[in-house]
Amino acid sequence: MMEDMKRKKMLYVQTSGIDAPERLYAPFILAMTAKAMEMDAAVYFLIRGITVIKKGEAAKIKIGSFPSLKDVMDQAVEAGVELYACAQSCELMNMPKGDLESRVKVAGAATLNDLVVESDGVMYF
Amino acid sequence: MELDLRGLYCPIPVFRAREEISNVGVGEELVIIADDPAAEEDLRRWAKRAGHEVTGSQKEGDELTIRIRRMR
Numbered sequence: 001m002m003e004d005m006k007r008k009k010m011l012y013v014q015t016s017g018i019d020a021p022e023r024l025y026a027p028f029i030l031a032m033t034a035k036a037m038e039m040d041a042a043v044y045f046l047i048r049g050i051t052v053i054k055k056g057e058a059a060k061i062k063i064g065s066f067p068s069l070k071d072v073m074d075q076a077v078e079a080g081v082e083l084y085a086c087a088q089s090c091e092l093m094n095m096p097k098g099d100l101e102s103r104v105k106v107a108g109a110a111t112l113n114d115l116v117v118e119s120d121g122v123m124y125f
Numbered sequence: 126m127e128l129d130l131r132g133l134y135c136p137i138p139v140f141r142a143r144e145e146i147s148n149v150g151v152g153e154e155l156v157i158i159a160d161d162p163a164a165e166e167d168l169r170r171w172a173k174r175a176g177h178e179v180t181g182s183q184k185e186g187d188e189l190t191i192r193i194r195r196m197r
Contacts, residue, residue, distance in 0.1 A: 087163035088135050097162055108135030108163030114170040 009040040011119035013112075017048030017093075021061045021069070023125050024052055028072045030123065031081040042119075043076070044112055045104075046086035049125075050093050053085055053101045077103050084111065130159040131188070138164045139171045146177065146195050154180060154194050160187045168193070 012027035031041035045053050052058060052069070061069040077083065085104045090097050097106065116122050126149045130138045138159050149155050157168065165182060172179050172193050182191040 084166075087161065091134075105166060106162040107166040108139075108161070110136065110139045110167035110171045111163070114174060 007038065007040060008120040009042075009118065010034040011115050011122045012041070012043045013116075013122065013124045014043055014045045014049035014052060015047045016125055017051035018054075018057050018061060019048070019051075021063055024058075024061065024069055025063070025066060025072060027123070027125050028069075028076040028081070032076050032079045035079040035081060039120075040082075041080075042082040042084060042115060044084040044086070044107075044115060046089045046112070047092065050085060050089040050095060050100075053083065053104050054095055054099050055101055058101075073101075084115070086112065126153070127156045127158070130157060130161070130164070132160065134161045135163040135167060137161075139167050142168055142171060142193065143175070146175070146193065149195050151195050151197060154192050157189075157191050157193065159189050159191070162187070165189050165191060 012031055014027050016023035027043045031043055034041035058070040058073050059068055083104045084107045085100055087106050087108055128141060128145050130141055138161055142157060146155050168191055169179055177196045178194045180192045180194050182189060
């Protein structure tokens, strides 16, 4: 019973990048929904996923009647969703670390492992 | 004891911290200097999981100084 009452935590791992725009909305939408369901939520960007949080890129993505990805990202941050960026992925994708969205926490392998273990549910995109 | 990890990047700082903490006595501090942007979050989480205590950290520009007390 006590276990059920504990605040739950969701983690969404985004490995897809701006070359696959249809895969980029769901983590933000799910994370915002988790917050609305009284759960904590974080999105961790790594490998190609890092391109999503390169300054200015999310504003260029808009699919059909969906709002721009930037709008969805802003709403998620406002709702309290935490964003993490893999520092080594910036290197991998040849992206200066200064190019990242300012609301992103830069982290590494230990942090991702820890987040996966401490979360109650993890989804990969 | 001081550990200079400048120029070393994820996941090396965590590996080196793990090695070096065994060279300080229980209750003593390991002071780590690092410039990997991932180091602060990673070292904090490693310390917590390894059962050690972060007693302080400060950042000057890109350079992090973090103090970890060996607890076991």
